[in-house]
Amino acid sequence: MLKVVHLSTTPLVGAPGNLCRALNDHGQVQARWVCLRSDVGLYQQMPFATDLCWQRQREEALHAIEQADVLHLHNFIDLDSADFQPVDFRRRWQQGQPMVRQFHSQPALVAQGTGRTVAQVHACPIPKLVIPQYPERHFATARLVPNMVYVPPRPPAAAPAGAPRALACIGYAPSRFNSAHSSRWDTKGYPETVTVLRRLARAARARGLHVEIDLIEQVGHAECLRRKAGCDLFIDDLVTGSYHLNTLEALAQGVPCATYLDARTAEVVRQVTGGHDLPVVNVGLEHAATVLLELCARPERLQALGVAGRAWMDRHWTGVHAAQTLGDIYRSVAAHPGRPFAQRFDEDDTGERWHVREQHDALWQARRAGWPRPVPPWLLGAKTAAGRVARALHLR
Known part of the structure; x- marks a missing residue:
């Protein structure tokens, strides 16, 4: 049985660990995950479980790397990465070590995080993998690998007690708090989405409906999952045209999820699932208040959507499928180290580039006119701080 070691510089919201679990549970390979730092950046406030932490378990991690048949490098790790010294990835590559490199971000962000140029990111010779979300449209030769989620069962609804339930x-x-207007991809549209959700709550009250908004900010992954399971509707990314792990986690817990999928993202999901559409409430930020208010007026509809979403995940987005996909990839790479994967689209073809990426960028630009205006940073900071204080005092 092949031994595979995943390496990442950050927890990547637990994605490498979920893939390792799928591989180990379904007998494809023996998989371990080495994470350089589990508490960097946003992960200080939003911790995720990891396997081997390089800073604390270096010797065990080095032993696993030495025993590996295939190295699975994630996002910011390339042949010249020095974060895991004395591991020399370029020397191992030149000696024929089978490797793959999986991208979770668009090339400009990877370049920024590694000190490379975008051209150097694309020129990396390691066979490429990519998640079937927004990054895939930037990596023409990358194989699609589904992100996996593992969530606890949704608890039964509690009997009403005290104040009536919403x-x-x-x-x-959100895992990012910058404006939807600040970036094409590296945003979740936090201030604009919060504005729209508060408008929705006010409109609901005007119709005699009680809608509660749970802003789950800077908490650990386990706490986030617990609160997510208590929702009747979940919001992921209403601005970019892609879904994220939030969507998959909500659906897996039987919670309907609203996110905006552009035509390219929807098509890629169908490629991964054999023609099955991701069952989200597909709505953009500019129309979200109206659409979601209609859903909130029909709780039985929300419940039906949640049941259907969970059933879809059980049928079409499983650990077995992810393990089989990766197992096939590892066996191919082990037999032919360094051989690139087949091209999925022609980046140099003007028409194909328009269909894959440019038309969706143009639509995104046009959609921005219907979004709330950006909030000045100083005012956003003051509002965020006030909101946290209010929630701590149970005033909101």
Whole structure:
């Protein structure tokens, strides 16, 4: 049985660990995950479980790397990465060590995080993998690998006690807090989405509906999952045209999820699932208040959507499928180290580039006119701080 070691510089919201679990549970390979730092950046406030932490378990991690048949490098790790010294990735590559490199971000962000140029990111010779979300449209030769999620069962609804339960609880758990106007991809549209959700709550009250908004901010992954399971509707990314792990986690817990999928993202999901559409409430930020208000007025509809979403995940987005996909890739790479994967689209073809990427960028630009205006940074900071204080004092 092949031994595979995943390496990442950050927890990547637990994605490498979920892939390792799928591989180990379904007998494809023996998989371990070495994470350089588990508490860097946003992960200080939002911790995720990891396997081997390089800073604390270096000797065990080095032993696993030495025993590996295939190295699975994630996002910011390339042949010249020095974070895991004395591991020399370029020397191992030249000696024929089978490797793959998986991208979770668009090339400009990877270049920024590694000190490379975008051209150097694309020129990396390691066979490429990519998640079937927004990054895939930037990596023409990368194989699609589904992101996996593992969530606890949704607890049964508690019997009403004290104050009446909200007719609908809408959850939102962004991992970024910058404006939707600040970036094409590296945003979740936090201030604009919060503005729209508050408008929705006011409109619901005007119709005699009680809608509660749960802003799940800077908490550990386990706590985020617990609160997500208590929602009747969840919000992922209403701005970019892609879904994220939040969508998959919500659906897996039987919670309907609203996110905006552009035509390219929807097509790639169908490629991964054999023609099955991701069952989200597909709505952009500019129309979200109207659409979601109609959903909140029909709680039985929300419940039906949640049941259907969980059933879809059980049928079409499973650990077995992910393990089989990766197992086939590892066996191919082990037999032919360094051989690139087949090209999925022609980056040099003007028409194909328009269909894959440019038309969706143009639509995104046009959609921005219907979004709330950007909030000045000083005002956003003051509002965020006030909101946290209010929630701590149970005033909100």
